[in-house]
Amino acid sequence: MRRGLMSGDSQPANVTLFYRALRGLIRAALNVFYRTIEVTGLEHIDRSCPTILACNHHNSIIDPLLLGTFEERQVSFCARDGLFKIPLFGSLLRSVGAIPLRRRSDYGGGSVDNAGAFSACRTVLLGGGVLAIFPEGKTHSKLRIEPLKTGTARIALDAELACRAARDGDTNVNLKIVPVGITYLVRHAFLSDVHVAVGPPIELKNLAAELTDVPEDQAVRVLTSKLENALVALSVHVEEEEDERFIAQCISIVAGIRFDEGLDQHGQSPAERVALAKRVLDAHRWMKKEEPYRTAQLRGRIERYMNLRARLGLGGERPALQHRGERRAPVSASKWVAFFILGAPLALYGLLVSLPPYILLRLALALFRPTTDRAALFKLLLGLVFFGGGWSAMVTWVAFTFGGLWALLFGITILPSAFFAHRYVTETRLHRIQLRSIDTLIRPAQMTFLRIEREAIAKELAEIRTRYLAHISQS
Numbered sequence: 001m002r003r004g005l006m007s008g009d010s011q012p013a014n015v016t017l018f019y020r021a022l023r024g025l026i027r028a029a030l031n032v033f034y035r036t037i038e039v040t041g042l043e044h045i046d047r048s049c050p051t052i053l054a055c056n057h058h059n060s061i062i063d064p065l066l067l068g069t070f071e072e073r074q075v076s077f078c079a080r081d082g083l084f085k086i087p088l089f090g091s092l093l094r095s096v097g098a099i100p101l102r103r104r105s106d107y108g109g110g111s112v113d114n115a116g117a118f119s120a121c122r123t124v125l126l127g128g129g130v131l132a133i134f135p136e137g138k139t140h141s142k143l144r145i146e147p148l149k150t151g152t153a154r155i156a157l158d159a160e161l162a163c164r165a166a167r168d169g170d171t172n173v174n175l176k177i178v179p180v181g182i183t184y185l186v187r188h189a190f191l192s193d194v195h196v197a198v199g200p201p202i203e204l205k206n207l208a209a210e211l212t213d214v215p216e217d218q219a220v221r222v223l224t225s226k227l228e229n230a231l232v233a234l235s236v237h238v239e240e241e242e243d244e245r246f247i248a249q250c251i252s253i254v255a256g257i258r259f260d261e262g263l264d265q266h267g268q269s270p271a272e273r274v275a276l277a278k279r280v281l282d283a284h285r286w287m288k289k290e291e292p293y294r295t296a297q298l299r300g301r302i303e304r305y306m307n308l309r310a311r312l313g314l315g316g317e318r319p320a321l322q323h324r325g326e327r328r329a330p331v332s333a334s335k336w337v338a339f340f341i342l343g344a345p346l347a348l349y350g351l352l353v354s355l356p357p358y359i360l361l362r363l364a365l366a367l368f369r370p371t372t373d374r375a376a377l378f379k380l381l382l383g384l385v386f387f388g389g390g391w392s393a394m395v396t397w398v399a400f401t402f403g404g405l406w407a408l409l410f411g412i413t414i415l416p417s418a419f420f421a422h423r424y425v426t427e428t429r430l431h432r433i434q435l436r437s438i439d440t441l442i443r444p445a446q447m448t449f450l451r452i453e454r455e456a457i458a459k460e461l462a463e464i465r466t467r468y469l470a471h472i473s474q475s
Contacts, residue, residue, distance in 0.1 A: 014129070015074045019096055027069050030062075033380050035191040038270040039070050041198030045178055047073060050125040050163065051201075054152050055180040056145055056231055057134035060374040063182055066196055067132050076124045078117070078133045078155075097124075101151065103137060114151075118158055125159040125175055126166055135227060139374075141187065143238040143247070143319060145231045152177070153223035157216070160204040176201035179227060181234025183274050185322035188376035190383070191422060193322060195270035197234040202226060236277045236321065243284070244319040246299050249306055250461060251280050251321055253454070257462050273322050283468040298460060305453050312446065343424055350421025353414055357383075357390035387418075 030037060045051065053071065057063055064077050074097065081100035084090040093100075099120045102112035124131050137149040156177055163175045179199040186192035202223070211219040238244050255276065258264050268276065287295045361382050370378040391414050399407035 014127075015072070019074050022096065023068055026065050029380060029384060030065060030069065033190060033376075033383070034194050036193045036270055037066070037069075037196065038194070039196040039198065040271050041200075042070060044198050044200050045071065046176065046201070048128075049174045049176050050128050050159070051130045052125070052152070052156055052159075052175070052177045053130060053132040053180055054135050054177050054227055054231070055132065056182060056235055057136050057139045058141065058182060058184060059188065059376050060139050060371075061377045062380070063134065063139075064132060066182060066194070067180065070196065070198075071130055073130045075130045075132050076121075078121070078131065099124075099131075105137075118155060121155045122159045122162050126162055131155075135224075135231075142241055143236050143244045143321075144241070145228060145235055145237050148224050148228045148231075150220050150224050152227065153220045156204055156223065157208065157219060160208050163204070164208070175204040177204065177223075177227060178202075179230035179234055181231055183236055183270070183277075183321070184376075185270055185273055186320045188379065189320075190379060193270040193273070195274045197271070197274070199230050199234045202230065236274060236281065238281065245306065246302055247277075247281060247284060248319040248321060249302050250284070251277050252323060253458050253461050254280055254465060255322075257458055257465065268322075277321050282472075283464065286468055286471065287464060298457075301453075302457060305450070305457060308446065308450060312450075339424075343420070346417055347421045347424035349413075350417035350419070350424075353391070353394065354387070354418045354421060357386040360386045360390070 051071075051073075053067055053075065055063060055067060064075075064079075067077075068075050076097045076099055077093075078099050078101050079093060081102050084093055084098075084100045099117050101117050102114055104112055121131055133152045133155065135148040135152040136146040137151070138146070140146055156175065160175050178201045181197040181199065183195045183197070184192065185194070207223065207226075208219075211222060214222070238247055251273075255264070255268070255273075258276075264272070284295070361379070364382050364386070365375075365378060368378065391411075394414070395407050395411045398410045
């Protein structure tokens, strides 16, 4: 179930037809690529006021695509000017009203002239529009909020001065910065989950009044700090990069503890999993303060456990907040056997029609080697090309070879069978029937050690969890 993505029934008058069509296409593509996109906090967006959406930036072009799906007004995106020089893509950015920004880092750290960009931003906001900015100033793959650049605060304070002059008693002209935290539970993975958290707005009218007698640079720093704190509160913020892998594994084990206790029997929504991740992070900070030696020992133990899993091909080496194979409800052995045997023909059919475009996609990814923050975009776009084109070619071949009726039946069954094949493979991996780790069958001692070690780690984490919950209940 995909919750929170808006249907687009109500359309503001200033949204162009091209933008609406493009947004509809993007919504459809994202809903195919991601299993669940959950948006919370939409009540914080007041569509009667000019708005700056200030968002963290983990996933290159995917982040702005997500922002554009839940805001019904047309969003003007601020992007580095280098993107506008890319053939076709630059023209597309201009056609939707994107605004080029010059980053100092792209010009040797020297001064840059953004007067034109500031003027364009001011025009959008004075018209009651929506501006989207990524104040970290770069994309990155870390589970944290990077220190913010001051550009967002400068644009906001500049626009507030213009809004204040235009307000003239009109209380609706109230510029707001709305922080948005996007969390990808399994980064750049097909059929993974995403949580988009919209936070309480920062009202520039009130803040500017408080900073009336404050020097401009200090006002910029105050607003930047306020925005950074808001984004940290909305995101999974791991202070030390080396802790990411350790924290992610703790989250996985604590999720298993909750499942064994009868909680989350049908799985967790993206928002619930992000909330769990934040609680685990808080518990980790508390333990580091209370018992640093024990925390270091536990960390080393989990690292060794994860390294052995990786060597056996069982995964666990990447800092994902959720394993895509996590069971959403307990499955009995008899149901699993029935699913495995009876579903094999349909899964084989789905694999056969999906294998050629999948191989092309993997070859393209190996050839282009996209960076981590752009991998999801490459998979989304190339997947549309290879799977859409490949399946269209298959349907055409069936039509010429066997006739229109068979082509229609084939076309109708392609997508359901492909999704079933994906689920079938996921379920078989969940039950440890994966070819890449078949050698574990001849290494039962290591598998037994892994099981015993995980149980021991889970027992220790359960004890720490009990102490932490008692601590927060008393504080």
